[in-house]
Amino acid sequence: MAMARGGGNLEPAATKPIIRVEGLRKQYGKTLALAGVSFSVLPGETFGLLGPNGAGKTTTLKILCGLVRPDGGDVTVDGLSVTRNTQAVQRLLGVVPQGLALYEDFTARQNLVFFAKLRGIPRSERAKQVDDILRLIGLEEDANRRVKGFSGGMKRRLNIGIGLLGNPKVLLLDEPTVGIDPQSRRYILDSVRRLADQGVTIIYTSHYMEEVEYLCERVAIIDHGRVIAQGPIDEVRALAGDSVVLRVPVANGDVVDLDSLRSSISVPIEARTGELRFVLPEGSAQVPTVLNALVAVGLPLDGMRVESPNLETVFLALTGKALRDHGANGGAS
Amino acid sequence: MQRSLRITGIICVNQVRRVLTDRGTPIWLLALPLALIGVLGMSLQPLMSSDFAPSKPFHVVVAEIPGGNHVAVIEALRGMERFLEVASVADPESARELVRHRVADAALISSPGKPAAVTIVAAPGSVVAEVLESAIERILLEITVQRTEGVEIAHTQVDVTDGAGETPPWLRTDAFTYYAAGITAMFVMFAAHAVTVTVATDRATDAYARLRSLGVKPAVYMLGGSLAAVAVAILFVCTVALISALLFGVNWGALGPWTVLTVLGATAAAGLSLVVMALVPNPEHVDSAGSAIYNVLAFLGGSMSPLLVLPEWFRRSFAWLPNRALLDGYLKTSLGAAASEVSAEATTLLVASVALFALGWTVWSVRGRGEEA
Ligand SMILES: Nc1ncnc2c1ncn2[C@@H]1O[C@H](COP(=O)(O)OP(=O)(O)OP(=O)(O)O)[C@@H](O)[C@H]1O
Ligand SMILES: [Mg+2]
Numbered sequence: 001m002a003m004a005r006g007g008g009n010l011e012p013a014a015t016k017p018i019i020r021v022e023g024l025r026k027q028y029g030k031t032l033a034l035a036g037v038s039f040s041v042l043p044g045e046t047f048g049l050l051g052p053n054g055a056g057k058t059t060t061l062k063i064l065c066g067l068v069r070p071d072g073g074d075v076t077v078d079g080l081s082v083t084r085n086t087q088a089v090q091r092l093l094g095v096v097p098q099g100l101a102l103y104e105d106f107t108a109r110q111n112l113v114f115f116a117k118l119r120g121i122p123r124s125e126r127a128k129q130v131d132d133i134l135r136l137i138g139l140e141e142d143a144n145r146r147v148k149g150f151s152g153g154m155k156r157r158l159n160i161g162i163g164l165l166g167n168p169k170v171l172l173l174d175e176p177t178v179g180i181d182p183q184s185r186r187y188i189l190d191s192v193r194r195l196a197d198q199g200v201t202i203i204y205t206s207h208y209m210e211e212v213e214y215l216c217e218r219v220a221i222i223d224h225g226r227v228i229a230q231g232p233i234d235e236v237r238a239l240a241g242d243s244v245v246l247r248v249p250v251a252n253g254d255v256v257d258l259d260s261l262r263s264s265i266s267v268p269i270e271a272r273t274g275e276l277r278f279v280l281p282e283g284s285a286q287v288p289t290v291l292n293a294l295v296a297v298g299l300p301l302d303g304m305r306v307e308s309p310n311l312e313t314v315f316l317a318l319t320g321k322a323l324r325d326h327g328a329n330g331g332a333s
Numbered sequence: 334m335q336r337s338l339r340i341t342g343i344i345c346v347n348q349v350r351r352v353l354t355d356r357g358t359p360i361w362l363l364a365l366p367l368a369l370i371g372v373l374g375m376s377l378q379p380l381m382s383s384d385f386a387p388s389k390p391f392h393v394v395v396a397e398i399p400g401g402n403h404v405a406v407i408e409a410l411r412g413m414e415r416f417l418e419v420a421s422v423a424d425p426e427s428a429r430e431l432v433r434h435r436v437a438d439a440a441l442i443s444s445p446g447k448p449a450a451v452t453i454v455a456a457p458g459s460v461v462a463e464v465l466e467s468a469i470e471r472i473l474l475e476i477t478v479q480r481t482e483g484v485e486i487a488h489t490q491v492d493v494t495d496g497a498g499e500t501p502p503w504l505r506t507d508a509f510t511y512y513a514a515g516i517t518a519m520f521v522m523f524a525a526h527a528v529t530v531t532v533a534t535d536r537a538t539d540a541y542a543r544l545r546s547l548g549v550k551p552a553v554y555m556l557g558g559s560l561a562a563v564a565v566a567i568l569f570v571c572t573v574a575l576i577s578a579l580l581f582g583v584n585w586g587a588l589g590p591w592t593v594l595t596v597l598g599a600t601a602a603a604g605l606s607l608v609v610m611a612l613v614p615n616p617e618h619v620d621s622a623g624s625a626i627y628n629v630l631a632f633l634g635g636s637m638s639p640l641l642v643l644p645e646w647f648r649r650s651f652a653w654l655p656n657r658a659l660l661d662g663y664l665k666t667s668l669g670a671a672a673s674e675v676s677a678e679a680t681t682l683l684v685a686s687v688a689l690f691a692l693g694w695t696v697w698s699v700r701g702r703g704e705e706a
Contacts, residue, residue, distance in 0.1 A: 062542070065546040066545075090548045101538065103351060103540065115547065117343050118548075119547055
């Protein structure tokens, strides 16, 4: 199998990576945020950085754009080291921080103009670029309204728009769709795709599997500051092997004894609100075993679904835990 | 270098603009201080005004014990016919009795000796007591000027024996001018702090991360913020000075010394708020910590209770505060002082500015280490 596991470096020989992340280590007090993260990104590709809360995604991006100094390792962008040529690297990057990085008292246009000045965009090009971005993020009509009155989705779109100033070669997006309505989310995903089509190299951080599967050619999955899998999506997905996901709906009132379920079957279980998910490493052949176990713990069966593996399954298969925190996760015992 | 300067400028203009476009600013930094000047000026005008006179003179009885060097004081009080109607009585006890039975508004009891004392007997805080106090202060000071050794008359409540022989400005000014200067010296701190608060809260958001990722160095960011704080503080003083002159007829004096005081006062205020920001770890607390500190400083510096009613030890103890120096300086210029005559105040403000910026900057950079790349 042509894939890289555990942070190995395997890239197509044809193109040279534009971003090389090598052995990043970062310690915050007692917390080891990054324990040797390595991956590389090819020019023009959209690279997914996937991991649960606290995995180290933001720390990785912060090191990448020169905001945090790593304790070990380095990043090069276009051959320039971020620790030694911080400013030169920063000029190549467009950064969209995880939080809203804008001034709520200003209008959308004022925000863009301010950051455009800092970016050093000459006055003659400023207005046009601001207008172009406003169009791209669909805020032309709201350009002169204060951001304070914007919806969450509009703010997110502006947050991304500001990162596009100066036509960066590389765009770093840190969970750009957190907490927004489906419509804005769609809009953002399509905009990111358009940028990718224009040849922008993108690192897209998320814990939404679907987004990464939709946008990215290659991914790295990180957990506890380590890369646990990386490579082209299909290959990473194949890490789940023959496994399938079995989804069993659970009615609201039903009490599920997860502990005894776990002791009777040894497959990863993810408890979500209204649903149990089982990752079956040996494929659908294992379905009857699970159903029997469910009957044994007295859960009324009301339908089920078997799905082919996705990145979420991979994560579940590799770590035994869910990628995202859900209300009922592991707590329904 | 040139790029850093340009970025400092952009950051500075941006922060000024943020404070000015904030909808709270006209309320907290304009309406409130002007209202305070108006209300305090109006209510304390009787106490401080030079053209105040009661509808009929206060009846004051004096028990003179012969031989005191207070004779001159009582002579002078007799001269204040519009205010006081002074009558002599035989002994201290009958003087007290007259006040107790409200036949007289106040009694003055003087006794000889070293130091000699003049005691005012009147309802505490009453207008007549205040009038007598300030009148005696003025008279004592005039006498001090006349005698080289200084007067050793003390009296129970007022013990101003300003060795320099110069009447302090806060005794010679009217209430509107006093509070225009006092409230300005107080709110200039709030004005500078309004900028510092935006700087502090930015640092907790990703807006700061974004600025940093655009190559803005932390020091450049802080410098831009500090300059903005100075600019907003100066803008605040100019606006309040102008409006108070128009509304309350406050005369701020000559432009030269006033400008020197204003620039230095604004710088000291910005330095102080930098110290507050550097010392308070949680950006959400910077605002309230600042308010608490500035209110205390304003009280100690005479912006709230007039210096006239505060005890001498109190006035002396806090004379070094920058906001007090600013108040004194403004009062002096309003009384016609030239630049050379406010040099002491200007020096205090300059020293405070340098010290506060040095302290704030040091604390801030020591604490920021490790966090910054
Ligand atoms: N400034 C900091 N000080 C102390 N600990 C930190 C700091 N920044 C991050 N950490 C810790 O480092 C670890 C990695 O954090 P990071 O923000 O990189 O995770 P993440 O993958 O971006 O998570 P999320 O999905 O929640 O954004 C976490 O345990 C976090 O608590
Ligand atoms: Mg993050």
